[in-house]
Amino acid sequence: MNYRRLILAMALTLPLAGAAQAQADLSNVQVRAERIKPGVAVLFGSGGNIGVSYGEDGTVLIDDEFAPLTARIQAAIAGLGASPVKFLVNTHWHADHTGGNENFGKAGVTIFAQDNVRVRMAAGGLVNGARTEPAPKVALPVVTYETGLTFHLNGDTIDVIHTGGGHTDGDSLIYWRNANVLHTGDMMMHRSGFPFVDVNSGGNVGHLISSIDQMIALTNADTVIIPGHGPLADRAALLAWRGMIATAKERVERLKDQGRTLAQAKAAKPLAGLSNAPNGFVSDDAFVEAIWVSAEGHHHH
Numbered sequence: 001m002n003y004r005r006l007i008l009a010m011a012l013t014l015p016l017a018g019a020a021q022a023q024a025d026l027s028n029v030q031v032r033a034e035r036i037k038p039g040v041a042v043l044f045g046s047g048g049n050i051g052v053s054y055g056e057d058g059t060v061l062i063d064d065e066f067a068p069l070t071a072r073i074q075a076a077i078a079g080l081g082a083s084p085v086k087f088l089v090n091t092h093w094h095a096d097h098t099g100g101n102e103n104f105g106k107a108g109v110t111i112f113a114q115d116n117v118r119v120r121m122a123a124g125g126l127v128n129g130a131r132t133e134p135a136p137k138v139a140l141p142v143v144t145y146e147t148g149l150t151f152h153l154n155g156d157t158i159d160v161i162h163t164g165g166g167h168t169d170g171d172s173l174i175y176w177r178n179a180n181v182l183h184t185g186d187m188m189m190h191r192s193g194f195p196f197v198d199v200n201s202g203g204n205v206g207h208l209i210s211s212i213d214q215m216i217a218l219t220n221a222d223t224v225i226i227p228g229h230g231p232l233a234d235r236a237a238l239l240a241w242r243g244m245i246a247t248a249k250e251r252v253e254r255l256k257d258q259g260r261t262l263a264q265a266k267a268a269k270p271l272a273g274l275s276n277a278p279n280g281f282v283s284d285d286a287f288v289e290a291i292w293v294s295a296e297g298h299h300h301h
């Protein structure tokens, strides 16, 4: 696979953010809509999975992938019989979830996100080594919140909740109470290997586990889960996801408590065989390091 194809494949499937994806060729990407419940759908394209609430009160979008896909996203929404987007919620600041903000902002859409999302988008920064430039004003959330807010529309009550983050310091989950649908943002990535804990964006493995526990408490066996990346999931998959992360954390912290260095902990290969997708985006070593840094409480603001 040559470099261009590799970058394209990564953009299609992996939770990268930043320059590599911005440069990827998105011209062949199709945005596919799937109805989940009456008035609730998911759009799969390239980047983070998009949630949609639609109906008599207007269309709400959860995340918006990359700028070159905006027209295809709008076409997929029209294909559902939904009106043009009225409100947009960003689950976190990464470019594969907020890349369409400038286009939607210019179209008059009101953008919502947790306080830290706006701060990080305005400042720009490094994500997994790739630079994200500061966002223009029109792309920034205009309504922010610390712990959450609730939409009352389209026959449902839709909670947007910041549970303390974990993937970053600005993650929100979205829960449709009546439809019983949960969008996890990147706090869950299904069948994609280890989680990406972006410690440079305030992510922390301990916070991630506590956020997952709050998601588990919201759900039951009938809940349909839209993960940040990967196919639709359910509560059993969320429980397995939690188990994998907690086991990894325990193994790495045991080595740390024994006085090993980070290099020694990586060399001990404590996560061998644990990943649900061995060729996933986050390597064993990268996850060991994220757990290690999380345990030290390092935050790079």
Ligand SMILES: [Zn+2]
Pocket: 015, 017, 092, 094, 097, 167, 186
């Ligand atoms: Zn992300």
